Amino acid sequence: MQTKRSTYQSRWLPFFLLAPQLAITLVFFIWPASQAVKSSFERTDPFGFKTTFIGLENYARILADPSYLNALGRTAIFAVSVTVLSMGTALLLAVCVNRVMRTSRFYTTLLVWPYAVAPVVAGVLWWFLFNPTIGLLPHLLDWFGINWNHRVSGTQAMILITIAAAWKQISYNFLFFLAGLQSVPPSLIEAAAIDGASPFKRFWTIVFPLLSPTTFFLLIININYVMFETFGVIDATTGGGPGQATMTLVYKVYTDGVAGLNIGSSSAQSVLLMGIVIVLTFIQFRFVERRVNY
């Protein structure tokens, strides 16, 4: 770990300064996280009177449970579709804004505000637009002979949550892509233009490779976002249904634990989720560290 060359020597002051954060972290983070690990090895009877240690049984049961494996696969599909949709749209908009120098501030302002919209609110907005009875979009789709009802069709429910989750994330990706684009040296572009490369060719051969660190960073951030923060989107639109068609991993932790009161299974799922995040974060850290040295 890096430090300053010269530092203060003091016995108590640093602990005093660290105390508030350490206290909050220990009480509200380390303790619950270790509780989750502990109860993932236990079974509690339905009335909560008796807890027995059962080792890895919860894990074994989860990993053999088709509904968990389905949720895992579904979460992966959901994560990939939201990430591709929101990053693709954001990149297109960022490239456009980067082209129009004079009005870029104006467009940026109009594009960034969804960042401040709560995921659950994004869910409500799209749920309203797609409402089978009074929504505008099902009405439009009807002209094309598509019968929209996300309460019945699992695929349509999945499309709904993907659109709602991606819509909210576009502004975030847009800002990072714009920042990345603005740090591309203009001289490179000019040189390529003099060599006769068309704008599209310049983008694919020069700009896009230079954006790859940003793209990779956003990839990790977006996957994290889709896996956890989209709880609100799903809860507001489909509630995991129809059937289990939109049940993602986090939503399952919640329904099994809060509604189903199956604490052992829910905790084991939490621990597995933590594992997934740690792997993702590790990749991100490795990458960020490397990037700083560029």
Next chain:
Amino acid sequence: MVENRPFLNLLTHLVLIIGVLVVAFPVYVAFIASTHEPSAFVRGVMPLLPGNNMFESYGQMLNSGWSVGGTPPVWLMLGNSLIMALTIAIGKIAISIISAFAIVYFRFRFRMLAFWIIFITLMLPVEVRIIPTYAVVANLGLLNSYAGLALPLIASATATFLFRQFFMTVPEELMEASRVDGASPMQFFRDILLPISITNIAALFVIMFIYGWVQYLWPLLVTTDENFYTIVMGIKRLMASSDRVPAWNLIMATVTLAMLPPVLVVLFMQKLFVKGLTETEK
């Protein structure tokens, strides 16, 4: 741009205009819905032009809430959200800046341990450890309180990480000069470090305020008392009753009110907010 291509410029603006419209459309529809009478929705597809029931919808939600939907007046929920978001933003910044100061500017025993205890939280959002955290908060008797709403969300090291990164870029000479002048560590912190961190603090404040405002799952779990409902979770209550009584105008009025404060913060503090975000990256 390098050369002038009128067609491409036109296309660029076209794409941007479509983009802005797509981004704004759901919010426009919500706002329009909030200005109509409930009867406007019975007839089928919802209208696209404003109605004349705007003041009634907003007035009713703000002042008295909607008893069928089981929500208190919206002003109360807005107040709770404001308290929660401010507590999270201020609390996080306050504890983070001093702990980052300790980690960067002091050499002491267990420094690495403290560092790792704090920084491991970077990895896990509250959503994955939701049930045990709920148990802890319940044991401490913090259900239905502002402390219960805010404290578990403060327990994350993002801000500490950012301050640490920033402090690492501060020239060593500043600290050495202040030490030569006989200033104590806390004097250095107050008179030099704090003033040069003001922009970072402000940028973080915007990000953290929004983070606190948009929280949903956590408030949903820890509050059962109407007096502590936040606006974002209050929407859930309204949604639950929407199948029985389609008071779309009231629901959409609440949704619009829930969006307004954080969106205004982003629009007015855009520069700071962008700075705060792009610094998270590094």
